[in-house]
Amino acid sequence: MSELHIGLDDTDSQKGMCSTYVVSQILQKLDLRKNLISPPELVRLNPTIPWKTRGNGALSIRLKLGQKNIENLKKEIIELVEEYREESSNSGVVFFDNDPRNIEELRDFSKKAVKEIVKIQNARELAKEYGEAYEFGNGQGVVGAVCAVGYVFSDYTFELIGYRKKERWGTERDLEKNSVKKISKKYSPTIWDNFDWRNSEMVLSPNSPCPVLFGIRGDSKERIIEASKELRGEEVVLKQLFKTNQGTDEHLQHKKNIDKIKPYTSVIIKGEVVREPETIEGGHVILGICGEAGNVIDCAAYEPTKDFRNTIRKLIKGDTIKVFGGVRKKPLTINLEKIKIIDLAINSEEKNPVCPDCGNRMESAGKEQGYRCRKCSTFANKKVKIFRERELEEKVYEVPPTARRHLSKPLIREEQD
Numbered sequence: 322m323s324e325l326h327i328g329l330d331d332t333d334s335q336k337g338m339c340s341t342y343v344v345s346q347i348l349q350k351l352d353l354r355k356n357l358i359s360p361p362e363l364v365r366l367n368p369t370i371p372w373k374t375r376g377n378g379a380l381s382i383r384l385k386l387g388q389k390n391i392e393n394l395k396k397e398i399i400e401l402v403e404e405y406r407e408e409s410s411n412s413g414v415v416f417f418d419n420d421p422r423n424i425e426e427l428r429d430f431s432k433k434a435v436k437e438i439v440k441i442q443n444a445r446e447l448a449k450e451y452g453e454a455y456e457f458g459n460g461q462g463v464v465g466a467v468c469a470v471g472y473v474f475s476d477y478t479f480e481l482i483g484y485r486k487k488e489r490w491g492t493e494r495d496l497e498k499n500s501v502k503k504i505s506k507k508y509s510p511t512i513w514d515n516f517d518w519r520n521s522e523m524v525l526s527p528n529s530p531c532p533v534l535f536g537i538r539g540d541s542k543e544r545i546i547e548a549s550k551e552l553r554g555e556e557v558v559l560k561q562l563f564k565t566n567q568g569t570d571e572h573l574q575h576k577k578n579i580d581k582i583k584p585y586t587s588v589i590i591k592g593e594v595v596r597e598p599e600t601i602e603g604g605h606v607i608l609g610i611c612g613e614a615g616n617v618i619d620c621a622a623y624e625p626t627k628d629f630r631n632t633i634r635k636l637i638k639g640d641t642i643k644v645f646g647g648v649r650k651k652p653l654t655i656n657l658e659k660i661k662i663i664d665l666a667i668n669s670e671e672k673n674p675v676c677p678d679c680g681n682r683m684e685s686a687g688k689e690q691g692y693r694c695r696k697c698s699t700f701a702n703k704k705v706k707i708f709r710e711r712e713l714e715e716k717v718y719e720v721p722p723t724a725r726r727h728l729s730k731p732l733i734r735e736e737q738d
């Protein structure tokens with residue numbers, strides 16, 4: 322029996338569409354669900370690349386085909402992509418007749434694209450050597466298409482996406498908040514990041530004018546499917562389940578030295594707080610950490626991370642933390658996704674002693690003359706150390722679901738490991 326592996330990316334723009342929808346339409350309109358080897362895959366690639374539309378998702382479909390005319394099928398797929406893609410998008414579609422995951426070069430290329438920026442030329446060469454590629458616009462989508470089709474999961478989760486009626490695209494989404502709360506509570510911890518309890522906001526609905534009504538995320542596809550039946554709101558015309566690398570932290574690379582950190586990558590690095598958190602214009606909180614080799618880098622908790630910034634504001638000089646986040650270029654800054662507090666410094670301050678009789682602070686009695694209370698004539702030799710309780714614990718703190726990157730692993734998943 323022959324196989325066909327299809328990769329697809331970059332069909333949307335800020336104005337609308339979504340590549341997951343194009344895949345769902347291909348499966349439905351060409352009646353291919355029964356041919357699926359596994360659920361279609363939604364592979365999130367490097368979240369720091371500057372030219373992505375939203376979540377940098379690329380897609381693959383893997384089919385087992387009987388007597389179907391494969392050349393004809395490829396033609397029909399391209400026609401559907403042409404029909405649905407946004408005109409301004411740079412779509413890419415690739416076809417491989419043999420499983421591209423058996424090609425080491427391709428597997429490595431896909432993995433690299435989750436963590437770094439890769440070259441379109443390399444993607445084109447790989448597609449040409451092992452398969453065939455179709456490009457639209459400037460063809461950048463061929464990168465995602467090749468990466469999705471050659472991608473091998475190390476860890477995975479699922480997302481079930483529900484799509485809206487076409488007439489409703491671009492209008493306000495009608496989804497009952499209570500039903501979202503209900504499923505989030507009932508199916509936790511196997512489904513997650515659907516409702517943000519900290520900010521009382523629905524996270525499963527996008528804000529863009531795309532065809533998506535909701536996307537339920539979690540570890541168990543059975544529970545996700547059950548949960549989707551309990552959502553209440555406007556009509557859902559199509560549902561599609563995707564296997565995905567969302568919520569896996571696959572984008573992060575452990576780094577030992579700050580001088581090895583490159584922009585447009587995502588890192589985990591241990592450091593000591595050397596510049597205390599400062600709130601700048603726009604409500605963003607910036608602090609400086611120093612790595613093992615003595616270099617300092619800025620770390621930022623941006624305004625959309627909401628109450629996470631309060632945690633960051635409580636850090637002081639001398640705290641040892643591990644930071645997790647994407648690296649922006651100018652100025653070189655780690656955009657915090659979570660932190661792990663390794664060691665909290667002691668927060669103390671030297672103050673003049675308190676008079677044992679009246680309770681007021683004593684005054685200096687002169688250089689190296691000790692301290693005295695004028696009113697009560699009491700005396701003390703030296704200053705006293707005041708210890709302030711730290712309102713932090715040595716544990717992981719994460720941004721709220723509303724501010725989480727698709728690839729970021731929520732704490733709730735770590736706790737299940």
Ligand code: ATP
Pocket residue numbers: 330331332333334338339340341366367370372373374375376377378379411433434435436437438439440441460461462463464465466
């Ligand atoms: P969509 O819903 O269409 O997938 P998106 O947010 O995923 O939207 P795209 O419109 O696909 O963003 O734009 C991302 C573009 O960047 C694609 O053309 C993709 O091929 C390309 N790309 C993705 N990852 C990398 C990478 N690591 N290096 C270079 N190019 C990349």
